[in-house]
Amino acid sequence: QSALTQPASVSGSPGQSITISCTGTSSDVGSYNLVSWYQQHPGKAPKLMIYEVSKRPSGVSNRFSGSKSGNTASLTISGLQAEDEADYYCCSYAGSVVFGGGTKLTVL
Amino acid sequence: EVQLLESGGGLVQPGGSLRLSCAASGFTFSSYAMSWVRQAPGKGLEWVSAISGSGGSTYYADSVKGRFTISRDNSKNTLYLQMNSLRAEDTAVYYCAKPETTVTTFGAFDIWGQGTMVTVSS
Numbered sequence: 001q002s003a004l005t006q007p008a009s010v011s012g013s014p015g016q017s018i019t020i021s022c023t024g025t026s027s028d029v030g031s032y033n034l035v036s037w038y039q040q041h042p043g044k045a046p047k048l049m050i051y052e053v054s055k056r057p058s059g060v061s062n063r064f065s066g067s068k069s070g071n072t073a074s075l076t077i078s079g080l081q082a083e084d085e086a087d088y089y090c091c092s093y094a095g096s097v098v099f100g101g102g103t104k105l106t107v108l
Numbered sequence: 109e110v111q112l113l114e115s116g117g118g119l120v121q122p123g124g125s126l127r128l129s130c131a132a133s134g135f136t137f138s139s140y141a142m143s144w145v146r147q148a149p150g151k152g153l154e155w156v157s158a159i160s161g162s163g164g165s166t167y168y169a170d171s172v173k174g175r176f177t178i179s180r181d182n183s184k185n186t187l188y189l190q191m192n193s194l195r196a197e198d199t200a201v202y203y204c205a206k207p208e209t210t211v212t213t214f215g216a217f218d219i220w221g222q223g224t225m226v227t228v229s230s
Contacts, residue, residue, distance in 0.1 A: 003152070034212075034214070034216070036217070038153070038217075040153075045220040045221065045222055046145075046203075046220055047220075048216055048217060051208055051215070051216035051218070052216070057208065091153075091217075096155065096167055096169065096214065097155035097158070097214050098155070099145075099153040099154065101152045102152040102153070
């Protein structure tokens with residue numbers, strides 16, 4: 001199973017909005033509403049931010065939102081804050097589990 | 109508090125073996141499938157293996173199939189990963205992870221352990 005495709009890096013200024021894309025195929029992202037997103041700060045374990053494409057776990061800020069169109073899922077972070085600077089990974093069910101390569105978010 | 113605590117990592121020579129453990133607390137362990145996810149130094153996340161709540165069904169990434177064995181002891185609330193024929197490319201932090209739902213084996217992972225480092229080197 002090939003990894004999902006994410007941009008290597010994105011950046012934005014405090015207060016702005018950014019979107020991270022996650023492109024898969026009709027065998028994973030396109031076929032299942034089981035896309036999740038994880039935030040990972042250096043040296044820390046990943047944290048679940050979005051599951052089932054657009055659902056937010058309890059305690060996750062509503063500045064984080066998810067969506068999907070065809071074979072591409074997206075994570076949008078609005079009102080960027082310094083603490084949002086981290087690596088972000090998408091994940092999809094595909095008969096098993098496949099992750100994206102990760103996107104480094106820099107808050108300028 | 110829901111918690112996962114991995115142990116068993118360390119330095120091992122190529123071709124060697126290691127067994128990782130993950131102690132779970134704060135939830136009904138036997139009701140949830142569990143997974144192992146690894147992260148090589150400076151690299152992204154890679155799903156390794158999963159096991160159903162009963163332990164009757166197991167799943168593996170192609171990269172570890174035939175070399176790694178996942179198991180669980182529900183009486184001890186503990187998940188295991190037996191790693192044999194280890195290679196340099198198996199060097200990574202290994203996380204155990206719990207899905208947010210009992211409905212499916214491959215749900216989103218809402219709880220992660222702190223990870224245990226495995227280094228395969230001579």
